[in-house]
Amino acid sequence: MEDILSPDNAGASPAECVACALAQYTVYSPTLSADPIGLANVRKETRKYGSQKTILREGEVPDSISTLKSGWAFRFGRLPNGRRQIYSFLIPGDIVTPESLWRTPYPLPFSIKALNRVELCSFNRRAFRAALSTSESQEQRLARMAQGYFGNIYRRFADLGRRSAGGRLAQLILEFERRLRHRGLTRGRTFDFPLRQDHLADALGLAPEYTSRTLMTFRKEGLIQLERQQLTILNIEALREIAEDE
Amino acid sequence: MEDILSPDNAGASPAECVACALAQYTVYSPTLSADPIGLANVRKETRKYGSQKTILREGEVPDSISTLKSGWAFRFGRLPNGRRQIYSFLIPGDIVTPESLWRTPYPLPFSIKALNRVELCSFNRRAFRAALSTSESQEQRLARMAQGYFGNIYRRFADLGRRSAGGRLAQLILEFERRLRHRGLTRGRTFDFPLRQDHLADALGLAPEYTSRTLMTFRKEGLIQLERQQLTILNIEALREIAEDE
DNA sequence: CGAATGTTTGAGAGACGTCAACCGGTGTGG
DNA sequence: CCACACCGGTTGACGTCTCTCAAACATTCG
Numbered sequence: 404m405e406d407i408l409s410p411d412n413a414g415a416s417p418a419e420c421v422a423c424a425l426a427q428y429t430v431y432s433p434t435l436s437a438d439p440i441g442l443a444n445v446r447k448e449t450r451k452y453g454s455q456k457t458i459l460r461e462g463e464v465p466d467s468i469s470t471l472k473s474g475w476a477f478r479f480g481r482l483p484n485g486r487r488q489i490y491s492f493l494i495p496g497d498i499v500t501p502e503s504l505w506r507t508p509y510p511l512p513f514s515i516k517a518l519n520r521v522e523l524c525s526f527n528r529r530a531f532r533a534a535l536s537t538s539e540s541q542e543q544r545l546a547r548m549a550q551g552y553f554g555n556i557y558r559r560f561a562d563l564g565r566r567s568a569g570g571r572l573a574q575l576i577l578e579f580e581r582r583l584r585h586r587g588l589t590r591g592r593t594f595d596f597p598l599r600q601d602h603l604a605d606a607l608g609l610a611p612e613y614t615s616r617t618l619m620t621f622r623k624e625g626l627i628q629l630e631r632q633q634l635t636i637l638n639i640e641a642l643r644e645i646a647e648d649e
Numbered sequence: 650m651e652d653i654l655s656p657d658n659a660g661a662s663p664a665e666c667v668a669c670a671l672a673q674y675t676v677y678s679p680t681l682s683a684d685p686i687g688l689a690n691v692r693k694e695t696r697k698y699g700s701q702k703t704i705l706r707e708g709e710v711p712d713s714i715s716t717l718k719s720g721w722a723f724r725f726g727r728l729p730n731g732r733r734q735i736y737s738f739l740i741p742g743d744i745v746t747p748e749s750l751w752r753t754p755y756p757l758p759f760s761i762k763a764l765n766r767v768e769l770c771s772f773n774r775r776a777f778r779a780a781l782s783t784s785e786s787q788e789q790r791l792a793r794m795a796q797g798y799f800g801n802i803y804r805r806f807a808d809l810g811r812r813s814a815g816g817r818l819a820q821l822i823l824e825f826e827r828r829l830r831h832r833g834l835t836r837g838r839t840f841d842f843p844l845r846q847d848h849l850a851d852a853l854g855l856a857p858e859y860t861s862r863t864l865m866t867f868r869k870e871g872l873i874q875l876e877r878q879q880l881t882i883l884n885i886e887a888l889r890e891i892a893e894d895e
Numbered sequence: 896c897g898a899a900t901g902t903t904t905g906a907g908a909g910a911c912g913t914c915a916a917c918c919g920g921t922g923t924g925g
Numbered sequence: 926c927c928a929c930a931c932c933g934g935t936t937g938a939c940g941t942c943t944c945t946c947a948a949a950c951a952t953t954c955g
């Protein structure tokens with residue numbers, strides 16, 4: 404027996420989800436617009452995490468489904484020798500563990516940490532799953548989300564094995580631009596970029612010093628501008644060419 | 650309305666699945682032993698592919714679920730510049746697209762090819778899914794399969810970014826040994842190894858020449874023996890040490 | 896048996912890593 | 926309010942891992 408409405412729900416007013424600026428960009432927007440308060444009633448609580456705090460630890464079995472209301476996060480693994488590989492980044496509107504949407508949850512093969520100050524909306528897993536199984540357009544949207552989500556992961560996998568440092572960096576920047584634009588989180592070609600260089604390094608599989616150099620090359624060639632956590636793409640065609648590996 | 654029993658089923662006798670030597674090692678073994686002929690009735694056909702033939706192409710939406718009855722396969726992506734990255738290998742008993750077990754299928758972000766002569770058993774997707782939703786032990790087995798499956802993929806992701814050539818190779822060999830042993834496909838520390846060196850290279854993110862050299866080092870140091878598609882691990886402790894990255 | 900395909904090996908080049916110093920911002924405490 | 930430490934980023938010098946090119950060698954297949 405599962406408590407669909409957990410007590411923590413007290414703080415969440417049903418209207419909140421509907422009013423959320425991100426609502427129309429999330430996977431569950433069809434469900435939300437079909438039944439404006441249904442989803443909100445399934446919401447358990449919101450949670451806050453400070454920068455670099457652990458949201459989920461490797462081996463945990465997620466028992467709820469959360470979305471990022473604000474802030475960024477990243478998923479990573481650690482090798483026996485202590486080195487870290489970042490698998491993917493989560494931006495506002497993303498589901499933290501899309502895997503939980505499918506079938507029985509299983510222990511996570513990675514940890515998840517907050518990149519900056521993060522606010523999470525968490526939902527009852529089964530109720531959320533059920534709410535997202537009602538309409539055809541919702542199913543299609545889920546399928547497209549999964550396609551994009553896993554597509555990005557496999558592309559970064561291939562980048563690691565088969566692209567140069569510059570190619571990988573360009574590819575990652577373009578991925579951010581695309582995803583953030585679809586969420587309405589860009590201003591022209593400018594967007595928030597809360598990663599530190601060691602995050603970039605661990606995502607791209609590079610030494611931090613070399614990441615700095617590669618970034619500097621991009622700046623000197625007028626491809627991007629990056630200061631105070633704001634990234635602007637100055638020459639997107641050139642960036643694409645580098646990403647395609649000239 | 651979906652035709653559970655497609656006409657192609659004609660060739661498949663219901664007893665075959667039960668008699669299959671791999672049956673007890675597959676994900677669906679609980680279902681199979683609970684209802685020995687139920688699954689076989691859901692089977693549509695068996696299919697054969699020659700070495701290096703394409704089983705599924707990137708972008709296709711798998712409409713059935715297949716398992717490898719014999720032979721190996723691999724999943725890979727291709728970069729705009731033509732380079733190839735292999736994401737994972739499939740061995741006998743594996744489900745070709747475990748992703749199809751979850752929810753609505755979506756276009757594959759990779760292609761799948763046969764490594765050697767392959768025989769596939771394909772099942773009706775929805776009927777297979779339904780048949781695997783009946784028992785608790787079946788759910789648990791599915792969860793453990795998913796854990797292992799995605800765990801391996803993420804580990805290889807991390808290997809690409811954060812391990813040396815030798816570390817990656819050792820890790821991959823150990824993964825094969827583990828998986829094949831669990832399927833009863835090893836003889837001592839010896840097992841079939843149908844990969845060519847360019848497959849290894851594309852899986853490890855290395856140049857083929859350097860793959861050859863790394864392999865040669867392993868041989869000269871008495872770690873492995875590899876000839877005529879048979880691999881023997883001669884010194885597993887040393888191999889593990891290299892894999893852990895000393 | 897020959898041709899095509901896969902593997903091994905050598906020599907040299909290049910990309911990326913490591914070590915170390917320095918620089919600039921930020922926060923903290925006296 | 927300044928001093929200082931700390932953290933993250935930048936830069937230089939140098940080392941090395943891995944790639945590329947090229948040729949020889951081995952193996953499979955027609």
